[in-house]
Amino acid sequence: MWEAEPMPRFAPDRLRILAGDAAFARGEAYHAAGAVSLLSAAGEEVVAIVRGGEDYRVRLRGGGSRIAGDCTCPAFDRDGWCKHLVAAALAANAAGEAVPDRRGAIRAHLLGLGAGVLADMLLDLAERDPALWRRLDLVASAAHAPAAEHAARLRETLRDTLRPRHHGDYAEAGGWAEEVLDTLAQIPALIAGGAAGEAKDLLETVLDELPAALEQRDDSDGGGMEILDRAAALHLEACRALRPDPLVLAAELFERAWDDDFGTFDRADATYVDLLGEAGLAEYRRLAEAAYDRLPPVGRSGADPKAADRRRLTEILDCFATREGDLDRRIALRRAALADAHAYLALARFCLEQGRPILARQVAEDGAWLFEDASATALVEFLAERLVAEGRREEAIAALWRGFERAPAFILFRALQGLAAPEAADRSLALLRARRAAMGKAYRWRLGALVQLELEILMATARLAEAWEVTRACEIDDGLLLRLAHASEGPLPGEAARAYRAVIERQIGLTDRRGYEEACRLLGRLAALEPAAEHAAYVAALRARYRAKRSLVPMLDRHLAERTGQ
Structure with missing residues (x-):
């Protein structure tokens, strides 16, 4: 059956x-x-x-x-x-x-073995497994040892765990972080048991030694940041139980905020505000002001060897100025850190957001005169917008032309167009062509940037025939060529078809599936531009020429079948 x-x-x-x-x-x-x-x-x-x-x-x-x-x-x-x-x-x-x-x-x-035999077996295993030994040791210590002795055990365990003897790879990182977090999980009981001072010292050990430990670990999953966040939260809890002297606490917190690459204590003045009180906050601010005053000024070249320290101190002092509503101080802090065109633009935008439009325009003017390269493009555009807002249209156009001549950019051309400058296209193209002719082919990458901008302007103004003349005289990348071809499908289908065929050949030449798929996609666009018989003949010619490419031939067959309905 x-x-x-x-x-x-x-x-x-x-x-x-x-x-x-x-x-x-x-x-x-x-x-x-x-x-x-x-x-x-x-x-x-x-x-x-x-x-x-x-x-x-x-x-x-x-x-x-x-x-x-x-x-x-x-x-x-x-x-x-x-x-x-x-x-x-x-x-x-x-x-x-x-x-x-x-x-x-x-x-x-x-x-059935009894507690004694099981205890001996477990201890025997723990003696061969350091992590298990530490775990059992801490459990026993928490249950029976005085708070100070238990804190010492926790400190020893944390230091042993945080100081790896070799570089830990990704596979070890999760277990390592879990072991540290398990140890930290015993600290709340220490705080509740009247040993907040010992707990605070322990947590400061973690906060001090964790950055070096993370340099030896693959922390791709973020276990280190979880440890930092947990240690910082417990530090606050320990301080609330301990109520340290506000002036001493202010000095400790400021040192951590200034010297912390992870940003864990960036807003310590706000997080610990109830513990600092007025006296602690005043001391915290005094320390920040003193450190800020010791910073060297930003060099005329924009170089700032103390950029990281300046950023942290500026953020601290800006928080105090914000709470006091001192806008002038907030602006002065940002002005002192002006090192490049991006910083000038950030300050100009800040002034505008804070209701100081005239100052915003003045900052933008200063930056636009100082920086003559492409980094100032957005700043020049902002300056033009502010001049227009003040009713100074001709000055805005002059500022845009000055910026375009220094560092030609499409957004500046668009801004000129938007101001109805009738000569925008002709003048921009003349400048680009003169520079292209003067440059020759010695600086290929700079020449490519000029050609691309020229084509962008020609496409934006629907001067497609001129654009195709540029493609015949200069080398351009396939991405830009395809954009021009797409824009030309209606007015200049022959030019678009020639471009599609050239790119199709290059995509097939990549000899990978992605290139074949792109070639077939472009064949779809090409099919709409030429008679069916002509297109079928072209595809057949491709099939014959590349018959050795076994992945490509079925794709070409499917493309042709879709077009003929077979």
């Missing part, structure tokens, strides 16, 4: 959906290679070890299409379902009912 084949424990189709095709295929390979050791199966739970770059523990739950699981590999933390889960599930399917409940048997055995 025929018997139905038993259903697998875990539905393969569901596994494929959960893991994705790539991870499922790799999981199949791991299973086929015998990389799975099934440890235990009890009810709806399966536990296994999968051997990869290292051994990973896998736990699967459920059955059929209802499947959940976890794995100790980095890919599971990052992406969820991984190849190890797939491999373990397929191995469980293959084993059927043959996997014993080893976990249950071991547990039953251990329960």
